[in-house]
Amino acid sequence: MQILDGKIASQSVKEQLAAEVHQLLAAGNRAPHLAAILVGSNGASETYVASKVKNCAEIGFESTLIRLNADVSEEELLNTIRQLNEDPKIDGILVQLPLPKHISEPKVIETISAEKDVDGFHPVSVGRLVQGLETFIPATPYGIMLMLEHYKIPTKGKHAVVIGRSNIVGRPMSVLLSSNHPYGNCTVTICHSHTPDLAAVCRQGDIIVAALGKPEFVTADMVKEGAIIIDVGITRVEDATAKKGFRIKGDVAFDQVSPKASYITPVPGGVGLMTIAGLMKNTLVAYKRTLQ
Numbered sequence: 001m002q003i004l005d006g007k008i009a010s011q012s013v014k015e016q017l018a019a020e021v022h023q024l025l026a027a028g029n030r031a032p033h034l035a036a037i038l039v040g041s042n043g044a045s046e047t048y049v050a051s052k053v054k055n056c057a058e059i060g061f062e063s064t065l066i067r068l069n070a071d072v073s074e075e076e077l078l079n080t081i082r083q084l085n086e087d088p089k090i091d092g093i094l095v096q097l098p099l100p101k102h103i104s105e106p107k108v109i110e111t112i113s114a115e116k117d118v119d120g121f122h123p124v125s126v127g128r129l130v131q132g133l134e135t136f137i138p139a140t141p142y143g144i145m146l147m148l149e150h151y152k153i154p155t156k157g158k159h160a161v162v163i164g165r166s167n168i169v170g171r172p173m174s175v176l177l178s179s180n181h182p183y184g185n186c187t188v189t190i191c192h193s194h195t196p197d198l199a200a201v202c203r204q205g206d207i208i209v210a211a212l213g214k215p216e217f218v219t220a221d222m223v224k225e226g227a228i229i230i231d232v233g234i235t236r237v238e239d240a241t242a243k244k245g246f247r248i249k250g251d252v253a254f255d256q257v258s259p260k261a262s263y264i265t266p267v268p269g270g271v272g273l274m275t276i277a278g279l280m281k282n283t284l285v286a287y288k289r290t291l292q
């Protein structure tokens with residue numbers, strides 16, 4: 001069994017990006033610039049946004065964090081996005097999800113200019129992804145593809161089982177794994193809460209991508225010997241013995257599944273770090289398009 005270490009793989013991506021930014025700056029260009037909007041003060045969202053801002057600085061990107069109160073009106077948020085769309089110094093825009101209930105997420109996502117949609121959630125980005133055209137790939141599935149590429153894990157002809165069909169993880173992941181490219185060409189089964197006998201489906205998987213948000217859902221009896229296990233789940237589980245009062249759990253019962261796996265991503269330290277690498281890559285692409 002080999003651990004797919006998100007720290008190592010994401011560091012490698014970030015070093016390549018930093019070298020490219022260094023060259024661009026040396027040639028007299030401005031730095032790529034990511035704008036992040038955070039509505040309210042959800043603990044997990046605060047952590048994710050802080051990490052994105054920190055990673056921008058490490059690579060040599062500029063970043064702007066816009067904080068809006070949880071009771072901000074939908075129109076005010078949309079206007080903030082429109083201003084960023086118009087700002088020629090902003091290359092990428094992300095709105096940290098989830099949003100408060102009174103705000104429509106689809107409306108917010110559609111308001112972000114497709115040229116600055118570095119999270120890859122805009123219908124234009126999704127449509128292009130499905131058609132196999134160049135696009136912004138949603139950061140988490142993109143990060144997983146970068147991880148497979150970093151560890152040179154062959155996927156061609158394998159049966160991939162994706163658990164979860166969300167727009168941000170499961171569905172785009174299923175598209176990428178079934179696409180005709182070096183780390184695709186899988187036969188993909190996509191599962192959700194109405195899939196009967198999920199355990200039996202999982203046992204057929206050469207690759208399992210667990211993205212359902214249920215801590216330690218995938219157990220050893222659901223996994224075939226030698227499977228590649230990608231754990232996307234991040235859930236805060238209360239634990240009075242932990243310093244912060246909670247622990248981060250993935251969707252896979254790591255201790256019992258890892259002895260059966262050929263490769264496995266840990267949580268934390270796996271897919272989460274690759275998600276940021278994917279976002280940073282998208283931001284550099286957006287920036288280069290602006291330069292052109």
Ligand SMILES: NC(=O)c1ccc[n+]([C@@H]2O[C@H](COP(=O)([O-])OP(=O)(O)OC[C@H]3O[C@@H](n4cnc5c(N)ncnc54)[C@H](OP(=O)(O)O)[C@@H]3O)[C@@H](O)[C@H]2O)c1
Binds near residue numbers: 163191211
């Ligand atoms: N590592 C990262 O960077 C990263 C990024 C994004 C998300 N995440 C984490 O990944 C997890 C999934 O996120 P998400 O945004 O995709 O979640 P989501 O929007 O809540 O979607 C969850 C999906 O899992 C399915 N599901 C739920 N319970 C199930 C069950 N018992 N059996 C089979 N399928 C089930 C749901 O099915 P239905 O459609 O039928 O309801 C849904 O399609 C969460 O823990 C989230 O925190 C991590």
